[in-house]
Structures are given as structure tokens and as C-alpha cells.
Amino acid sequence: MIMEKPGQQMVQLRKPWISLMPFTLTFLFLIITSGLPPSVLAAEPQPQYGGTFRIATTSARSYDPHMETWPQTTILTLNTYSGLLRTNKDMDGVELDLAESWKQVDAVTYVFKLRQGVRFHDLPPVNGRELTSEDVKYSIERISGLHGLASDFKHQYYFENQIESIQAPDKYTVIIKTKGTYAPFINYLASPFSPIVPKEAVEAFKDLKRNAIGSGPFILKEFIQGSHFSLVKNPKYFKKGLPYLDGIQCKFITEPSAMMAAYLAGQLDAMGATFYQVPTIKKEAPDSTIIERNLGFGLVLRCPPWQDNKPYQPPFDKLLVRQAIAMSIDKKKLLELAQGGYGKVQVGAVPNWPSYSLPASEQVEYNPEKAKKLLAEAGYPTGFTTELMTWNMEAMVKPAQIIQEMLGGVGIKVDLKIMEMAQYFNRMFKFDYQMALHMMGAGLDPEEWLVKYFGDPTESVTYKWQNKEVWRLISEQRKTIDKKKRPAIIQEIQRLLLKDAPNVWLYTQSQFNVNRPYVHRVLYENDYQPLVGELVWMEKH
Numbered sequence: 408m409i410m411e412k413p414g415q416q417m418v419q420l421r422k423p424w425i426s427l428m429p430f431t432l433t434f435l436f437l438i439i440t441s442g443l444p445p446s447v448l449a450a451e452p453q454p455q456y457g458g459t460f461r462i463a464t465t466s467a468r469s470y471d472p473h474m475e476t477w478p479q480t481t482i483l484t485l486n487t488y489s490g491l492l493r494t495n496k497d498m499d500g501v502e503l504d505l506a507e508s509w510k511q512v513d514a515v516t517y518v519f520k521l522r523q524g525v526r527f528h529d530l531p532p533v534n535g536r537e538l539t540s541e542d543v544k545y546s547i548e549r550i551s552g553l554h555g556l557a558s559d560f561k562h563q564y565y566f567e568n569q570i571e572s573i574q575a576p577d578k579y580t581v582i583i584k585t586k587g588t589y590a591p592f593i594n595y596l597a598s599p600f601s602p603i604v605p606k607e608a609v610e611a612f613k614d615l616k617r618n619a620i621g622s623g624p625f626i627l628k629e630f631i632q633g634s635h636f637s638l639v640k641n642p643k644y645f646k647k648g649l650p651y652l653d654g655i656q657c658k659f660i661t662e663p664s665a666m667m668a669a670y671l672a673g674q675l676d677a678m679g680a681t682f683y684q685v686p687t688i689k690k691e692a693p694d695s696t697i698i699e700r701n702l703g704f705g706l707v708l709r710c711p712p713w714q715d716n717k718p719y720q721p722p723f724d725k726l727l728v729r730q731a732i733a734m735s736i737d738k739k740k741l742l743e744l745a746q747g748g749y750g751k752v753q754v755g756a757v758p759n760w761p762s763y764s765l766p767a768s769e770q771v772e773y774n775p776e777k778a779k780k781l782l783a784e785a786g787y788p789t790g791f792t793t794e795l796m797t798w799n800m801e802a803m804v805k806p807a808q809i810i811q812e813m814l815g816g817v818g819i820k821v822d823l824k825i826m827e828m829a830q831y832f833n834r835m836f837k838f839d840y841q842m843a844l845h846m847m848g849a850g851l852d853p854e855e856w857l858v859k860y861f862g863d864p865t866e867s868v869t870y871k872w873q874n875k876e877v878w879r880l881i882s883e884q885r886k887t888i889d890k891k892k893r894p895a896i897i898q899e900i901q902r903l904l905l906k907d908a909p910n911v912w913l914y915t916q917s918q919f920n921v922n923r924p925y926v927h928r929v930l931y932e933n934d935y936q937p938l939v940g941e942l943v944w945m946e947k948h
Contacts (some may be wrong), residue, residue, distance in 0.1 A: 424441045441448040442740040454944040461676045462938065463666050466633060469616035472602050473550050476561045476848060476869075476933055478704075481599040482657060484735045485939040486638055487528075488602030488621030489645075489787050491519055491543065494851060498932040502898070505538065506623070514867040514888075515571070519543070521579040521678065521848040525645040526754070528626045533605045535643070537882075538622050540575035546603045547573055547583070564858050564866045565595040569885075571915075588886050590893055591852035598851045599935045623803040624650040624941040625796035633659060634933050640938070651944035663801070676926050676945065679937075681802070682749040688921055698920045701751055703849030703934045705856070707812060708736065708911040712838040715864060719873075722793075723841075727785035728907035733771045735817045736810065745806040749917035755901030756847075756856045758915045762894040763853040765901050771911070778817045790818025797823075797844035798831040802916065807844045819841075820920075838871055849934040853897050861904060871908050923948075 427455070434918045441610055467479040472488060492509070503509075509519045521540060529535035548554060552563040570587050574582040582909070583590060592886055595601060608620045619627040625638035638655040658674075660666045667727040670678045671691050680688060680697070689693055710729055722728045738752045756767040782790060795811065796802040804825055811821040817838065821842075826834070848869075850856045860870040861880040877900055884896040904910070920930060925946040931939055 411607075412873075413646065429815050441766040444543050447927040452927070452946070454651050454727050455946055456651050456944070457947070458945040459656050460572070460652050460926075460945065461656045461658075461674065463658040463660040463669060463675055463678060465661050469614075469628075470619055471615040472600050473546075473604070474614065474616070475600070478848070478937065481935050482623075482938050483619060483627070483636060483940065485599050485623070485936060486625045486655060487623040487627055488604065489525070489623050490599070490602045492597035493599075493935060494594070494597045494931070494933045496929060496931050500664050501593060505543075505603060506738050513619065517583045517585075517592070519581040519583070521581065522645055523579055526643055527605050527622050527940055528641060528897050529643070530620050530626070531619050532607045532611045537578075538603060538605075539578040540581045541578075541607060542603050543581045544573045544575050545606045546601070547605070549609070550601055555614075559614075561859075561868055562595075562598070562600045564683060564862070564868070565598065565601065581638075588888050590885055591854055593854035599933075601831045607716060625652075625655060628654070635659060635741060644941070647799040648942065652940065655938075655940055657849055663723040669775050670921065677920070677922045677928070681920065682747045682917065685919055692921075692923075694924045696922045696926075698922075698930065699749065699917050700920060700930070701759060701917050702915055703759060703892060705753055705756075705847040705915050706806060706913040707847050708732070708847050709843045709845055709870065709914060710909050711841055714838055714871045714872045715873055721785055722785070725785040726908070727781040728787065731781040731785070731817065732814065732819070733905075733908045733911045734774045734778040734781070735814050735819070736911055736913065737773045737813060738770075738913055739810055741806060741813070742916075743786075744801075744809050746916050747912070752912045752914050753912040754905075755898075755912055756860070756904055756910070757850070757853050757897060758856070758912070760850075760853055765895050765898055765905075769902070769905070771905060771908075773815050775813075783819060787818070790820060792822065793841045794822045794824050795842040796826060796831060796834065799825050800828070803844055803846070806913070808919070810844065835869070851933065851935065854881065854884060857897070857900055861900075861909075870910075872904075872907070874903060874907055877903050877907075889928070 411742060464479045464482055467477050469475055470480055470483050472484040483587050484659045489505045491504060491506045493504045495502045505521055505525060506519045507522045509517060525538040526531040526535050527538055547566055550562055551566040552560040557563060569585055571584040571586045576582065595886050602621060604615060605620060607620060610617060612618045616631060620866055624641050624644045626641050628637045628639045630636040635656065635658045640653050660669060663684065664676055667684050669675050685697060711720065736829055740927065742750050742752055754767060756768050757763045794809060797807045807823055811823055814821050835843065846854060858866050858881060859868045860876050861867060861872045862881050864871065880896055880900045887893040887896060925948045928943040929939060
């Protein structure tokens with residue numbers, strides 16, 4: 408059975424109103440003839456308690472929520488920790504978590520009232536003590552890089568140099584003053600990478616890479632590197648009646664084919680699938696529900712980073728060369744060949760965010776003949792040779808091969824370097840490469856596609872680019888809370904980057920959420936909230 412979630416595309420039924428018409432008419436007939444109100448006949452099944460939800464993911468690098476950027480990290484941390492707030496289901500606002508309420512008193516002052524009686528997991532060295540405002544203060548300071556080596560905290564740009572003070576006047580009140588108006592502040596507080604952690608756990612373990620002691624709905628029972636982790640229900644969770652599950656079992660499976668085999672063998676209750684796996688799943692497990700979701704992660708072709716402590720190297724120091732590269736890529740064809748067309752072609756750095764993303768009318772022109780002329784004008788009439796690195800995942804290797812061919816069509820000879828993922832990221836963070844095919848992380852605020860890639864050198868942690876006007880505008884949009892002016896600034900930043908052409912923004916791809924028919928879960932649009940385990944329940948089967 409194929410199901411659709413509002414805002415998501417159907418896998419098979421392109422005109423769902425036609426396909427569902429016979430059912431709808433029958434349903435209305437039953438309502439009229441039975442005398443029962445529609446609310447009774449259409450009642451949703453009631454959640455049931457119990458069961459262990461079995462899923463799979465690739466093994467994350469670590470599980471310290473303040474140090475990590477990898478999305479697989481949050482499958483564990485989102486279910487073992489809690490934050491003040493959480494990005495809501497449709498990603499157009501926030502919902503309460505540890506905060507019982509919050510308000511913005513003035514342009515720079517925020518007051519949060521915590522739920523009383525929230526307790527950390529009953530594990531040493533915390534031993535179930537109450538979570539208080541001091542824990543909130545410590546956690547925000549830690550994210551900012553104030554407790555440890557600052558460079559270890561990959562999300563320090565959330566709050567570093569943005570907060571004037573954090574006060575904890577009593578156990579359940581937190582008052583935060585920003586140094587000025589700060590537009591992304593609430594979105595960053597709601598990030599899955601901003602949970603509240605206990606200070607004594609950090610001090611005991613030095614970091615939280617292999618230890619998770621929070622106040623979330625589940626408790627880490629076991630972690631076996633390269634094998635699995637298991638979570639068990641937190642009997643003292645502060646949200647009454649939650650979670651429904653007894654536990655979550657997550658296997659580490661790196662190969663998509665192996666993950667699908669495990670699902671089809673009945674070893675998993677749900678999985679994430681790629682487009683080419685869907686026909687097999689529909690055939691072998693026809694009772695599965697399959698939902699297509701367009702991810703916020705954007706595939707991007709990068710020219711070398713430009714650091715201000717070293718000169719930018721030829722041929723990429725020529726603007727015409729970078730613009731020629733951008734004109735050489737047929738994005739629509741690339742998406743069709745690499746992803747079966749499942750995804751969205753992108754224009755600029757901020758994808759799929761109404762009012763913040765650039766319109767299709769501003770797409771870079773695909774024109775290989777003009778690209779050849781630009782190369783000749785730049786002094787490379789016969790092209791040049793370069794290296795393109797990416798990591799050994801099919802979703803990266805296949806588009807890299809297609810890009811190799813497209814660039815070859817204008818005279819740019821590309822040597823592919825396919826690396827192990829860890830090797831790739833180690834080199835990436837050294838900012839030492841010629842070209843790279845990368846997956847840009849999804850953003851919890853529009854500026855997240857800008858700051859850590861194109862911000863000034865103190866903030867850009869995964870890419871470097873020298874454009875002081877871009878830096879200035881990134882700073883300006885942060886201070887702009889006007890709902891018309893801020894999107895305009897963010898669009899202007901993207902136009903400047905399109906002109907500079909340090910990157911070519913290609914597409915965001917679709918993923919398919921596959922669930923057994925007895926699985927009930929709320930899917931959040933935020934890619935960093937892939938599993939909100941407290942809201943999952945399973946029918947007895």
C-alpha cells in the first residue's frame with residue numbers, strides 16, 4: 408500500500424483523488440446510512456504500548472550531540488536527550504520540550520520556564536538527579552566552545568559571540584540576553600544538536616562520544632561499535648504517557664542492499680530506501696507503506712576552498728574557469744541519470760525553503776559551448792586536468808562519474824578519487840583538495856547553508872571562501888528580524904555566490920520511508936529529526 412504525507416509526493420499514485428474516489432464515495436455512503444458521526448467512523452487507531460522498534464543506519468562517528476554534525480548521530484541523541492525546544496513537524500516553527508513556556512521580553516531578552524521534576528537518567532555519575540536551569544546554562548556554554556577545545560564544537564556558531572548573558576535566577580528559570588537582535592536564535596535552541604547535558608557526565612567521560620546520559624524518552628542500554636545500539640524505555644520520562652515503545656534496536660548496516668535484505672527478511676520494522684529499491688520492496692513486501700520525502704541535504708560540486716592564509720591556486724583562481732564549470736553541468740539530466748529524477752534541481756545554496764531560496768528563473772545557464780569559450784578566454788583553450796574527490800557511497804559515486812563526463816565535454820579532464828568516508832572527511836576538514844562532490848548538511852535555519860560554508864574564517868568550519876561582502880551580508884541577515892528584509896538579504900548572498908561560482912549547487916534527493924503496516928510514526932520534515940521515538944508505536948502482530 409502506498410501512503411502519502413501532506414507536502415510529500417506519492418511514489419505511484421500521481422492523481423490520488425482519482426484513485427481514491429471509489430473509496431471516498433463508499434465511505435460517505437456508510438456515514439449517511441449508519442447514522443454514526445464521521446468522527447466515530449474515521450477514528451484513528453489508538454496507540455498501543457510495548458514492543459521494540461527495529462531499525463538500521465550506518466554507524467555514526469560519535470554520539471556527542473555538541474560535537475557532531477552527522478545526521479545519524481541524532482537517531483540516538485534525539486531519543487536519549489531533551490532540548491529546551493524542538494523543531495516542529497512541518498519545520499515552520501518550534502514546539503516545547505524541556506521548556507514549559509517561553510517568551511521574548513524585548514528584542515534581546517528571552518525567558519524560559521522549565522518543567523519541574525525532570526530527571527536525568529538514573530545512571531552514574533548523574534544518578535537520576537533533577538535537571539535544572541544550571542544545566543541549561545552549562546549546555547549552551549558548552550555548545551559555544553567554552554568548556555573544552557573550542558574547535559571540537561562544530562555548532563559553536565549557534566551562540567558564540569551572540570550571547571550577552573545567561574542567568575539562572577532559580578532552578579526553573581533561564582534568562583538569556585543576546586548581544587543584539589539575533590534572527591536564528593530560537594531555531595538554534597530547537598536544534599537536535601542543542602540538547603541539555605549534565606556537567607558531571609562530561610567531566611567523568613571527558614566527552615559524550617560513547618556515553619549518552621540525558622533526560623530523553625529512552626536510555627542507552629548497549630552500544631557495540633560496528634554492530635548496533637539498543638535503547639530501553641525511560642520509566643521516569645517527564646512527558647506523561649510517553650514513550651509507547653519498550654525500546655529501540657538500531658543495527659549498523661552500511662550497504663543499502665544489505666539493509667533492504669534485512670527488511671525483507673522481517674528483521675527490521677522500518678528502513679530508509681533509495682528510488683531503485685522501491686520496486687523490489689513493493690513486490691516482495693506489498694503491505695509496506697512507502698512515503699517519498701525530499702531531503703534537505705544538497706549535492707554540491709565544490710571548487711577548492713579559498714583560505715586567506717594561502718593564495719588561491721590556478722586554474723580555479725580565474726573566475727571564468729569557475730563559471731565555465733557551472734555552465735558545464737546539466738543539472739536536470741544529472742538528477743535523472745543519478746537519481747531517476749527523484750529529487751529537486753537546486754539554484755543556490757539554500758534549498759527548498761520558500762522565500763529564502765532563489766527562484767528557478769535565476770538558475771545558472773547550462774551552455775557547454777559558452778563554457779568552452781570562457782575557458783579559452785581564461786587561458787585554457789584545451790581545458791585542464793583536475794582531481795575530483797568524493798566518498799564510496801553509490802549516491803555520491805554515480806553522480807561523480809556523470810559529472811566527470813559532463814566536464815570532459817568542455818575539455819576539463821577529471822580524475823576521480825573515490826575514498827572511504829572517514830578518509831574523505833579527514834581531507835575535507837584539512838581544506839586540501841582540488842574539487843569535491845559533497846553533500847551539504849540540511850539547515851535548521853536558512854543561514855546554516857551559508858555560515859559554516861561561506862562565513863568569515865572564524866565561523867566557516869566545513870568550507871572556506873573569501874568574499875567580504877558575503878561575510879558582511881551574513882552578519883547583517885542575522886540581525887534582521889523583519890520577515891521580508893531577511894529573506895531578501897539571504898537571496899542576495901546566494902546571488903553573489905552564484906556570480907563567484909565557488910560551488911555548483913546541483914540537487915536535493917528523495918528518500919523513501921518504508922514501514923511495516925503495524926508501524927505508526929510521526930515523520931518530521933527536519934532531516935536531523937529522523938526518528939522521534941517517543942511518538943512511535945506498533946500494533947500487536
